[in-house]
Amino acid sequence: DADVTQTPRNRITKTGKRIMLECSQTKGHDRMYWYRQDPGLGLRLIYYSFDVKDINKGEISDGYSVSRQAQAKFSLSLESAIPNQTALYFCATSEGTGSPRGELFFGEGSRLTVL
Amino acid sequence: LAKTTQPISMDSYEGQEVNITCSHNNIATNDYITWYQQFPSQGPRFIIQGYKTKVTNEVASLFIPADRKSSTLSLPRVSLSDTAVYYCLGNTGGFKTIFGAGTRLFVKA
Numbered sequence: 001d002a003d004v005t006q007t008p009r010n011r012i013t014k015t016g017k018r019i020m021l022e023c024s025q026t027k028g029h030d031r032m033y034w035y036r037q038d039p040g041l042g043l044r045l046i047y048y049s050f051d052v053k054d055i056n057k058g059e060i061s062d063g064y065s066v067s068r069q070a071q072a073k074f075s076l077s078l079e080s081a082i083p084n085q086t087a088l089y090f091c092a093t094s095e096g097t098g099s100p101r102g103e104l105f106f107g108e109g110s111r112l113t114v115l
Numbered sequence: 116l117a118k119t120t121q122p123i124s125m126d127s128y129e130g131q132e133v134n135i136t137c138s139h140n141n142i143a144t145n146d147y148i149t150w151y152q153q154f155p156s157q158g159p160r161f162i163i164q165g166y167k168t169k170v171t172n173e174v175a176s177l178f179i180p181a182d183r184k185s186s187t188l189s190l191p192r193v194s195l196s197d198t199a200v201y202y203c204l205g206n207t208g209g210f211k212t213i214f215g216a217g218t219r220l221f222v223k224a
Binding site: 004043090092102103105108109111 | 158159160164214215216217
């Protein structure tokens with residue numbers, strides 16, 4: 001089983017619908033992240049969380065919200081999806097300390113299409 | 116945060132050594148240089164990390180000169196399965212990890 005699991009893996013929805021992408025991890029890491037990747041581009045950070053009570057905006061948080069339900073669970077919501085939110089979304093985790101420094105462990109991605 | 120610059124794409128043939136150079140002129144004293152590999156429709160995967168000189172693991176080697184303004188990822192004897200995007204990052208921690216467009220390596224038979 002994957003250490004970082006994302007659901008759903010693929011989702012097609014319509015403009016204006018509310019969508020939730022879920023992420024769960026078994027690595028025991030405190031830190032969790034949501035990234036977005038558009039075709040041919042790198043990953044952009046949406047939100048990150050250092051623990052259950054600590055949630056921070058990344059570089060592209062507008063139109064998104066998150067919930068850290070437990071140490072192992074971090075959900076990303078699109079309250080009213082729009083077509084330019086069509087992308088591949090990745091959840092990742094990392095330790096607070098240790099070596100390699102800041103190594104990120106990624107899930108397999110959730111492909112979202114907004115029509 | 117260290118801004119990195121790397122080639123957009125590279126081609127190689129199976130069995131060759133591939134060197135991908137990354138420049139990071141404004142890297143901070145406490146930044147490490149980290150490389151990730153990403154296959155299509157998968158999340159990036161950590162390859163190697165270094166601070167200075169040379170680091171080698173079972174996958175690659177990383178060469179960092181004394182001024183740390185650049186680094187070179189070396190992949191020995193690449194195979195078709197090494198076709199992927201390679202990201203060079205200067206970072207001090209997970210949330211500061213900024214992924215640029217990376218280098219798209221295409222290995223030919």
